[in-house]
Amino acid sequence: MAAKLGNTLRLLRCVARRPVSCRRIFTTSYLRCEERPQFSGLKSDFTYKLSILDPDNEAGIPVYRVMNSHGEMTQDSEDPKIDKETVLKMYRDMTLLNSMDKILYESQRQGRISFYMTNYGEEATHIGSAAALHLEDLVFGQYREAGVLMWRGFSLDQFINQCYGNVEDMGKGRQMPVHYGSRDLHYVTISSPLATQMPQASGAAYAFKLKQNGKCVICYFGDGAASEGDAHAAFNFAATLDCPVIFFCRNNGYAISTPTSEQYRGDGIASRGSGYGMLTMRVDGNDVFAVYNVTKQAREICVKQNRPVLIEAMTYRVGHHSTSDDSSMYREKGEVVKFDTNNPIGRLRGYMARQGWWDDEDENKWREQCKKNVMEAFGKAEKRKKPSPVELFEDVYDEIPIHLQKQMDSLKEHLSKNGDKYPVQSHEVWS
Amino acid sequence: MAASAKTILRGFRRCGVLKGASRVTSLNIARAAHFTYVPDTPPTAYGDTTRMNLVQAINNTLDLTLATDPTAVLFGEDVAFGGVFRCSNELRDRYGTDRVFNTPLSEQGIVAFGIGLATAGSNAIAEIQFADYIFPAFDQITNEAAKFRYRTGNLFDCGKLTIRTPCGAVGHGALYHSQSPEAFFAHIPGIKVVIPRGPFQAKGLLMSCIRDDNPCIFFEPKILYRGAVEEVPTKDYTLPLSQAEVLLEGGDVTLVGWGTQVHVLLEVAKIAQETLGVSCEVIDLRTILPWDTETIAKSVVKTGRLLVAHEAPHTMGFAAEIAATVQSECFLNLEAPVERVCGYDTPFPHVFEPFYIPDKWKCVEGIKKLVNY
Numbered sequence: 094m095a096a097k098l099g100n101t102l103r104l105l106r107c108v109a110r111r112p113v114s115c116r117r118i119f120t121t122s123y124l125r126c127e128e129r130p131q132f133s134g135l136k137s138d139f140t141y142k143l144s145i146l147d148p149d150n151e152a153g154i155p156v157y158r159v160m161n162s163h164g165e166m167t168q169d170s171e172d173p174k175i176d177k178e179t180v181l182k183m184y185r186d187m188t189l190l191n192s193m194d195k196i197l198y199e200s201q202r203q204g205r206i207s208f209y210m211t212n213y214g215e216e217a218t219h220i221g222s223a224a225a226l227h228l229e230d231l232v233f234g235q236y237r238e239a240g241v242l243m244w245r246g247f248s249l250d251q252f253i254n255q256c257y258g259n260v261e262d263m264g265k266g267r268q269m270p271v272h273y274g275s276r277d278l279h280y281v282t283i284s285s286p287l288a289t290q291m292p293q294a295s296g297a298a299y300a301f302k303l304k305q306n307g308k309c310v311i312c313y314f315g316d317g318a319a320s321e322g323d324a325h326a327a328f329n330f331a332a333t334l335d336c337p338v339i340f341f342c343r344n345n346g347y348a349i350s351t352p353t354s355e356q357y358r359g360d361g362i363a364s365r366g367s368g369y370g371m372l373t374m375r376v377d378g379n380d381v382f383a384v385y386n387v388t389k390q391a392r393e394i395c396v397k398q399n400r401p402v403l404i405e406a407m408t409y410r411v412g413h414h415s416t417s418d419d420s421s422m423y424r425e426k427g428e429v430v431k432f433d434t435n436n437p438i439g440r441l442r443g444y445m446a447r448q449g450w451w452d453d454e455d456e457n458k459w460r461e462q463c464k465k466n467v468m469e470a471f472g473k474a475e476k477r478k479k480p481s482p483v484e485l486f487e488d489v490y491d492e493i494p495i496h497l498q499k500q501m502d503s504l505k506e507h508l509s510k511n512g513d514k515y516p517v518q519s520h521e522v523w524s
Numbered sequence: 525m526a527a528s529a530k531t532i533l534r535g536f537r538r539c540g541v542l543k544g545a546s547r548v549t550s551l552n553i554a555r556a557a558h559f560t561y562v563p564d565t566p567p568t569a570y571g572d573t574t575r576m577n578l579v580q581a582i583n584n585t586l587d588l589t590l591a592t593d594p595t596a597v598l599f600g601e602d603v604a605f606g607g608v609f610r611c612s613n614e615l616r617d618r619y620g621t622d623r624v625f626n627t628p629l630s631e632q633g634i635v636a637f638g639i640g641l642a643t644a645g646s647n648a649i650a651e652i653q654f655a656d657y658i659f660p661a662f663d664q665i666t667n668e669a670a671k672f673r674y675r676t677g678n679l680f681d682c683g684k685l686t687i688r689t690p691c692g693a694v695g696h697g698a699l700y701h702s703q704s705p706e707a708f709f710a711h712i713p714g715i716k717v718v719i720p721r722g723p724f725q726a727k728g729l730l731m732s733c734i735r736d737d738n739p740c741i742f743f744e745p746k747i748l749y750r751g752a753v754e755e756v757p758t759k760d761y762t763l764p765l766s767q768a769e770v771l772l773e774g775g776d777v778t779l780v781g782w783g784t785q786v787h788v789l790l791e792v793a794k795i796a797q798e799t800l801g802v803s804c805e806v807i808d809l810r811t812i813l814p815w816d817t818e819t820i821a822k823s824v825v826k827t828g829r830l831l832v833a834h835e836a837p838h839t840m841g842f843a844a845e846i847a848a849t850v851q852s853e854c855f856l857n858l859e860a861p862v863e864r865v866c867g868y869d870t871p872f873p874h875v876f877e878p879f880y881i882p883d884k885w886k887c888v889e890g891i892k893k894l895v896n897y
Binding site: 265487 | 818
């Protein structure tokens, strides 16, 4: 039956292609209209065979990589041929971040800072992408992207001051540790609610498009955050409103204790891209050069075509979720070890050794230097006072409204009588 | 299911608005009127005036903003063709599809998109089609917009964000086309919440919101969109935020309201004078957050009695905040407990609307309680 119908349709299609006026042959015209779906918002054909699109039958989106786990370039044409100095900076930033993570993680264990989140295993996603961007491109992050800031020149002092919430913290000690931000480095301050930054990034990108300033926006998020409604809004707004934004997903296998098998059932995050009409790439997140290549490509698409791009970087969260988490409660030790041996730092080091740019002596010297620099910044940050309590009330609005002024005055008066019951000594004087 | 119901409702109301909008709407207002609109008289200082309804006043404000501020953009659901209430009528044609545009149907997306625009230097004017549908954006408003400047240590801010949204009873809006959610937002440090009582106020206050360097939510009482008509200055002007306005001076009772309820209270004052011989002082609060404590307290110090009325439910409505503050500021002056005449603690009903709203008769009873205490 279906075959017969198909033949008839083919015949009619032939008839229809002849230069015959539709008005004269009404039935042909009618069938011509029926030949292709006229529903708005579709570009598909009719099918006369019931078929179900089964994602299980689809091959997964391949993972793009440039070098293997020993740091050997697998295909010369894909070699970004980054100069020695830049590669050394990539390596130094990744390892410095690693050293800072170790020391700040330990300091939290000792109760010296209240909270910390390490970046173990994901250093290449930060550095590879940051290196491919322009400094003026605006970054919206989640919280595990400290390497991007490091690449852009955020100093150890600035990182550690924020974690201590001391007078030198640009955030004025108001947010939890690792909620970094820098206006000079075009890095929008991190906030805890997941995925909220995503549709904001789309909006910022739209503003850039209107200004025609040649900049793009990059927005980092984890595979867990991608389940939030805001992720959906962000993708759809960026696509329909033609925003020059790169969505960079760090798919590290876990959202705290939740493995990706409980996070989604599709082919990761990348498979969602085409559903929104976005150009999409999946990359080996432990390969800093592959990450660099895809981000560079994405940036070009953004600024030249005003189109969003989705990048999914496959990686593994080597460390605990945060200092408030013990990941041995929900994953096997062997699993972590397996991924740690394929870590991004080792791979880049392999590459550098092969180039003759780095040897064991360089490594030892650099590691010592890192440790020394972090400890120095740490010591300074710890000694600094916290900001004056007046900062509790500033910046709620651009100016302090009357009711808030009254509350501020009442705290000041309260402290004048009860100062001995508060840690006033560790804060700057309320002038 | 919930989503599809919402879509059906939207389709329904769009049809209603599109087909003979003015006739249908004015008919509905006539049927449902629980107030008599009292036109404002704009001060002569603002120059030439034109008769405008609330929709036209909003449209005019947006028009002036887009004309004078090249960074200003206007967006939301269905704003491109003019908006379901016609507030953005003709603006796309005048300023281009890049500056006046539709977004996908997602309130959390709209507000967040606006925050991003504002952060990157645009003057973002977002529309939420009905205040009832602002809740999907609650997280973006309370956790993001309101805290942006504070948490970044003033490195970044989204002060150039204004969210406009129609609110309040409309005669037949039932649960999801009638809400007055201002009290939810009054509990959020970092934002400003503003409600005008008519076209002249709307233009001046909206202009202030758009220019204010803090994220603002501007609630537009939709029952006034077409029903409220008055002379509005054609030029650019602003009215101050966080300042209440004394509309009628009196010596016995202070009446405080905002939005449509101000017109109810003006009539109540008249009835109270005529039937009870009670002299009422009527105050339009105008800004819910940060609100003008001083003007209210000064009035209560004089009258010794306070009645606050709002359409939103009683428990934890904004009247509670006013009552608590006034009793603390004016304890020795109060002659009677503060009276609150509000919506009941129920969802906003369809056929029971005439029984639900805090109409003039309920307010008059409230005044009797105050003076007979």
